[in-house]
Amino acid sequence: MELPYAEPYKIKMVETINRSTKEQRLKWIKKAHYNLFNLSSDKVFIDLLTDSGTGAMSDKQWAEMMIGDESYAGSLSFKKLKKTVKNITGFKYFLPTHQGRAAENVLFSTLVKEGDVVPGNSHFDTTKGHIEFRKATAIDCTIDEAFDTSVVHPFKGNIDIKKLESVFNKYPKEKIPFVILTITCNSAGGQPVSVKNTKEVSELCKKYGIPLYFDAARFSENAYFIKKREEGYADKTIKEIVKEVFSYGDGMTMSAKKDGLVNMGGFIALNNKEVFKQATVFNIMFEGFITYGGMNGRDMGALAVGLNESTEFNYLESRVEQVAYLGQKLVDYGVPVQQPFGGHAIYLDANKFVPTIPREEYRGQALAVELYVVGGIRGVEIGTVLADRDPVTRENRYPELELVRLAIPRRTYTNNHMDYIAASIKNIYDTRNEAKSGYIISDEAPIMRHFTVKFKKI
Incomplete structure (x- = not known):
């Protein structure tokens, strides 16, 4: 007899929820x-x-909460998180923020100007809000299959390459600060993006000299779907898949309240040193010093553990x-x-x-x-x-x-x-x-x- 599936954890604490009529x-x-x-x-x-921020943390995350370094500058918890982010994503530069929309606010303040267009795959509410607040325009380039709920397609979050190239041809390069690729694509139904599509988008962006950034709130879940559905990835670990996906981009924003497995937190990770230097100014203005960015030390420690747990x-x-x-x-x-x-x-x-x-x-x-x-x-x-x-x-x-x-x-x-x-x-x-x-x-x-x-x- 084949054994039934069992959850890989046991319950240690419960919270009462209220019934009503x-x-x-x-x-x-x-x-x-x-x-x-x-x-x-x-x-x-x-x-x-x-x-977002509503999940349960593990015993190891709670243990990390007890040893958080709350120093205003140079927090050891910050160093721990920075090292973890680099190990998992491969990006060189790192700025913590208090949540995902704060990361968008900092990065978009750096890059988005009035009259710009930002193509992507079904931008989510805060992403589109931050773009339109700056009097720019979000352009949806998601594949058509995403808009028919009865169609079964393994990667409904994919960008339509022809739609994206038409945007590149319609607008001058200086009006397109970047392409945003949301993994998984929330507005399309939590749908994943394949490695093949990510690579194709990256190659097209390089051809036209336009950066590619990820909205990576659910990057681990996206990697799981790649492992399960995309040819050639069944034997790769989640962490290997994640590293490859991010290798095709120039940076990312992250709402850590999702695949970071914490109740509060976010960050920006980048490869471009000049963008990082400009973003630090807005991070200090909007979030806090660059080694805490609106997060407690204990939360940064819990996030470092959570990122490792969510990529298993x-x-x-x-x-x-x-x-x-x-x-x-x-x-x-x-x-x-x-x-x-x-x-x-x-x-x-x-x-x-x-x-x-x-x-x-x-x-x-x-x-x-x-x-x-x-x-x-x-x-x-x-x-x-x-x-x-x-x-x-x-x-x-x-x-x-x-x-x-x-x-x-x-x-x-x-x-x-x-x-x-x-x-x-x-x-x-x-x-x-x-x-x-x-x-x-x-x-x-x-x-x-x-x-x-x-x-x-x-």
Whole structure:
């Protein structure tokens, strides 16, 4: 008899989560103006809003917290983290920041100017926000397969080389500060990018003299998919794959709250000394001195351990396969989800899930709210609300996909929780043909509105 799969860890501490009734949740979400970000955590049963900073740290990471060096300058914890980042990524220069969007802020302050264009694969919200805040334009060059949730393609995060070259031919070189390659590609459903595509993008960038940077929040999960799906990589270690992928780029930003396995932190890693020197000025202005950059010494130590743990196959197999477990349960129930399943989340296809709700009534948001009301589960809309308004016309931008993301925190929930989530979603899907109404926006911020937007139910 073949032995069943077992998680490569055991539980050492538990945290109580609160159950509630549907009536309570209806009252709470109305008071929150139907924005799931406005709910306090005690009103959520299973929290899938994000996998960013919400995972469980290991015993070795907690041990590192006890020996953190909190020196303002020259922290030994900084040296430990810097060495780890160089060993794993191969990049020469390193700046810590308090999280990923802070790394973007520092790097984009250095490189992005008004009128620039930044091509990439489905830029995520903060990336696009930092670009548009500087009156530049993000151009999506993702392959077409990414926008059909029923198409099974092993690397839906790939950049379409023809689309990218058309951008290079349309705009002068000085207007393209860099290409950003997001691994895995969150906005496309947590989809990976292949080594082959990365190499092709890198070669095209070199041909036109344009730098290539990675948004590397989930670089370890991306490497896992490469090992499992790309020919020639089955026998390579995760760390070997990671080193090769990064060798094709000029630098990276990292939200360490994802594949760094910590609750707070981020960094920039670079090969260009001049860019590094310019970025240090903004790092000091926005984050702190260059040997802490908004992070505690103890957090830097925990991150150094986390980066090593997240680039081990056994951990990644457990993490990614739990996401796939939930995805397969939903597929078995007939629920439309982005396939193949992403590394950190399952994405519900709201266009197929609630087709009776018009897009201008924010069907993705309506589905996310319904999931909370029915099961106490907090997800997040990845669709029209997140796509925001066009900076010029101020009209809604309607992306090809209207998704609800269920981001699974790392080493946090059990498969019993996955079963509960799947059953809650099935109950909603069974009512999909009933007449339903959506929402209108009553108040919104001028940029990255989804965090604080207020809705009224129609």
